[in-house]
Amino acid sequence: MTIQPVQAFEPPYVISVFTSVRTAEDGGYPETLERMTELVSGNPGFLGYESARTPGGLGITVAYFRDHESLALWRKDMEHQAAMKQGRADWYESYTLHIATVERSHGFVREDG
């Protein structure tokens, strides 16, 4: 499977940009990540997400939502709230979350690729 960036959606849409540094604690993390991905995919306004992490360094996860109402539903989800709490207790040294409305976007795909 070829890796591709998530496409440029039709603005306006909402992005959540989560930048983080992990602890060494990994207990429960992969399972929770999988469960959260499953859970957010059931949100009707969820458009997709993508993630990158420099080994031993910064991780950036961007999630895309159709509107702020969809994101609010996700934020209030009880299982998600429990996961965020455990994230602060166990998995993250530090993080920053930026919630923003996208006003324009475009994509590029190499023709000869």
Next chain:
Amino acid sequence: MTIQPVQAFEPPYVISVFTSVRTAEDGGYPETLERMTELVSGNPGFLGYESARTPGGLGITVAYFRDHESLALWRKDMEHQAAMKQGRADWYESYTLHIATVERSHGFVREDG
């Protein structure tokens, strides 16, 4: 030096989210990246940037600006425009750029860290 996510600035501010997959072509890339970092740092509305790349996979770069005017200045910079052109010719298989206004943000730093 401890790695730390860029802080949560006082909203509103502007983010540019650039997600990309690189080609194998590296010629000129590190030098151009260094020059672009130097150049954007001279922009009075530039707040910072951060980047993560999963080895062999997706890269995400987030740049933070005080306002859309500052970002527009950066977009119109001639050296930056030449670099973007070379990026499409040589360095990127595909990318997506999302320009957004941040409405809220917050950070977390572990107390016992």
